[in-house]
Amino acid sequence: MNHLEGKVIVITGASSGIGAAAAKALAARGAKVVAAARGQEDLDRLVADIRQSGGTALAKIIDVAEAQDTQALADLAVDTYGTIDVLVNNAGLMLFSYWKDRALDDWNRMIDVNIRGYLNAIHAVLPVMLASGSGHILNMDSVAGHQVGDGAGVYSATKFFVQAVTESMRRELGVREGIKASTISPGVINTGWADKVTDPVGRQAAQELNEIAITPESVADAVVYALDQPADVTVNDLIISPTRQNW
Template identity: 80%
Template sequence: MHHLANKVVVITGASSGIGAVSAKALAARGSKIVAAARGQEALDQLVADIEKAGGSAVARLTDVADATDMEALADFAVETYGRIDVLVNNAGLMLFSYWKDLALDDWNRMIDVNIRGYLNGVHAVLPLMLRQKSGHILNMGSVAGHQVGDDAGVYSATKFFVQAMTESMRKELGVHEGIRASTISPGVIDTGWADKVADPVGRQAAQELNRLAITSESVADAVVYALDQPDDVTVNDLIISPTRQNW
């Protein structure tokens, strides 16, 4: 039995990678998609693809690091579909550096997107979910939220934060309010990230690591599984990684 039909799902970081593939997979199961990202052309293409396949979707340019913009996204979803059943906090930024690099700008950018962005999403949708007495918040985590690489201290810290906030939400909102909270923790995924690493040495290392990566479709399958559960079942954390990844 499917539990996703007619659910209104807000997805951040929906213009590419895991977000875009998850949006299509959820739409194929009858969910109504509200896609958010910072690239209009990619969002327009996503909506067109979903509608061509017979699904329902709308999109809005959104900066997750801006709390007011996230509130406007929630308002847009309600104006369009009347409710919000699911938030997928997916927008994320992964920038590798060593502590000795003192990469303060990169650290702050990851904090803005990976932490403030998720908090802004929760802040935007939670009042409505509390009124509805139902809802599901899925925060995209990472295996980096379970163990730390020597060149990913701040990125891992942001993902440990995601694990902690989601567990706290599960204990408060799930137990007392019936609002579910889940994480998906992917390992190495081929989303094109390795080619975007600026440092040549770092890019070579990232490309080597990316050789064992799995696809965004595999993670989207996990997203669908976590969300396609009856109201009395919560998938707390689902780790999905390449078979040959040793961490």
């Protein structure tokens, strides 16, 4: 049975990587995708690809760190499709640096996207889900939310935050309100993240780590699995990592 048919699914960070792969996979299962990101050209290409394959999708340019942007995203989904069934909180930033580098700008960028961005999106969709007494919030986490690696202290802290928030939501929103909360924790995925690291030493470490990475489509399969469940089943956390990743 396909539990995704007709579901309205909002995906942040959807212009590339895991977000784009998940958007395509979910649309292929009959979901109505509302894709959000900062890059107009990539979003337009994604929506065109989905529609060309017979799927349903629209796009919204947003900065998840801005609450008015995530609210506009939620409003667009409701105005167009009447509701929001699922939020895939996927927009994220992974920047490596060591504490001695004092990379304050990178730390703040990760806090803005990985923490503030997730909270803004949750804040925007919750009223719709609470009113319907159903919904699913899937927070993209990381294996770094389970253990801390070298040069990833702040990134891991943001992902431990995601773990804590999702567990709180599971107990409060899931048990009391019928709104599911899940995480997916990928290992090293080739999404182009290594090239975004600004610290030179951190960039080298990231590029070396990326050599064992698996594809975003592997994680998209996990997203489909987690979301394509009956109303009384919640997949709490899935860890997806390369076979040769040793942490």
